[in-house]
Amino acid sequence: MQVRDVTVTGAALTPFNRRKDGTGFRDWALSAFEMALERSGLEHSDIDALYVASESDFFHLQLNPASVLATELGLTGVAATRCEGGGASGQVAVHTAARAIQAGAAKHVAVIGIDPSASSLSGDAVRTLYGFSFDAWTDGMTGLTSTALYALSFQAFAAEHGGTEADLASVTLQNRSNACHNPGAHLPRRDSPQDIADSPAIASPYRRLHCSPLSDGAAAIILSRTDATPRGRAGAARIAGMGAATDHMHLGARADPGFFTAKQMAMQRACAEAGATPAEIGLAELYDAYAGTQLQAIAALGLSEDVSRDLNDGVFAPAGRCAINLSGGLMGQGAPVGATGVGQTATCALLLEGRYHPALQPDTLPRYALADTHGGVCTLSAVTILERAERAA
Amino acid sequence: MISHHLGLDYALNPGWMAPYVAGLSAGKARARRCQSCAATSFPPLRVCTCGCLEGDWTDLPGTAQVLFRTTGLDGDFGLVHFDGANTKTTLRLQAIPATETRGIIAASGDNLPVLRLTALAEERDG
16 A cells, blocks of 8 residues: 655644633634644645544533534534544544545545643542543542652652652753743743742642643644645645554553553654654654653653753753753643644644744754653553654745 | 533443452452463453463452552552562552551442552551
C-alpha cells in the first residue's frame, strides 16, 4: 500500500483557562476550527472527515460529541469519529486522522480537541472522576487520586533515576515563565521557589504549584495529503512519524513503576517512522501533568541521558538545545484534556512554520519538533514527530 | 448558565475478579497464582506476564511492606509489596504512622474493591 505524506495545513488554539464568559465547548470548537481552516486555505467543503478528541462525557454531558460537532462546525455529511485515550485523547485523534490520510481514505481532515475540564463540574467532582481513569476496580474504588498515583510514580523514578525538589521547582518555574509570553495561557505566573514550598501539599512531594490546572478550551488542526496541500501552504510542517504504546495499567505490576516504558516504546516507534533520533528533536511539547512527570518524560523519550544535569544546564530552556514546553505546557498553558494533544501538535506546527507567538518563536528553527501525550500514569502513550518544511520561515 | 444535577447509581459486576472483591470485603489478600510459572499477582492479573491465562486463587498472609508513601489532601497512599506476591500494588494507608513501613490488609466490607493497609499493631489489638 502506498503511504501518503501528511501536512499540517492549519493549526489553532483557543485560550486555555477557566471560562467565565458564558461560552461552551461548542463555541470553543467552532472558534478553533474556523481559525485553523482559514490558515489552511481550504473550505468547509474540502474536509472529508472529522476526528474529535474528548476524554469524558462527564465533562460536557454530551454523548456522541463527534456527530454533534459535525453539525455545529458546518460539516454535516462528513465521516465523524470520536477518539479517546484518557489524557492522550488528542494525540490519539491526530494519529487516527493522519493514518486515514496515509491510507488514502481522506485528502483533508479536521481534528478538534475539546473539554470543559474547569467550568462544568466542581474540582472535587473532577478529582473523583479522574480517579476512575486508572483501574477503576483497584485504584479508583480505593480512592487513589491522580496526584497520589503520579506522586508515587515520581518517587519511584527519583529513587532509581534521580530527581530532586529543586528539579521540580525548576520545571515549575520554567513552564510558568514560558506561559507569561503565551497570551492564551491559563497560568502565566512568576513564582519563587519559596512560593512553591508555601503552596498547599496535595500529595507529597507534589504541592499545588507543581500541578497542572483544569482548563477549558479547544484546539484544532487541519491535516492534508501533502501532494494536495493548498497553494501558499508549502511552508507548513509535515508529520514525520507517529508512535503509540501501552504499559500495564497497574503501577505495581510494572518492572520499574517510575519509568514510562510506554513512552519509550512510542518514541522508538515514532523515531523509526520519521527516520530521526531523539537527539535531533529541537523543540518538544511534553505532557507535564505534574512537574516530575516532565522529568520522567524527558528520560523515557531519550531527550537526555542525565535529566537533572541537563535541566540545570539550561538544555530545555527556551534558548537551549531542546526547548521544552515553550507554550507553558500543561502546567502553564493549561489542560483541557481532549484539547491538550491536539494543541501540542498545533503548537509544534506553528513553531516549525515560524508563526507562533512572537516572544516565544525561536530565531532558528530545528528540523524536528515533538508532541508528547499520555493517558493514565503513562499507561497509554502517543507521540508525534513533526518536520519543518524546506520553505519554512 | 444551565445548572443540572445528575445522580447515577451503578450496579457493576466484578466478573472474573469476584473472588478478589469478596476477599477484600473479608480482609483477605486473595491473589492469583499462574498455573504455568507460579508467579503470584496481587491485585490479580487475569493474564500472567508469562502469557498464561490459567491461574488459581490463593490467599496471601495479608501483610505488606511499604515501599513509597504519599501524604496529602486525600489522605495517605502507598506503593507496597504484599508478602508472597510477585507484583506490587498501590493502596490507601490507614492509620499507619510515617515511621512504620509494614502493615496488614484491612477489610473493606460492603463487597467493595477498596484496598487498604492498616497498622499491624492495630490489627493485633483489634
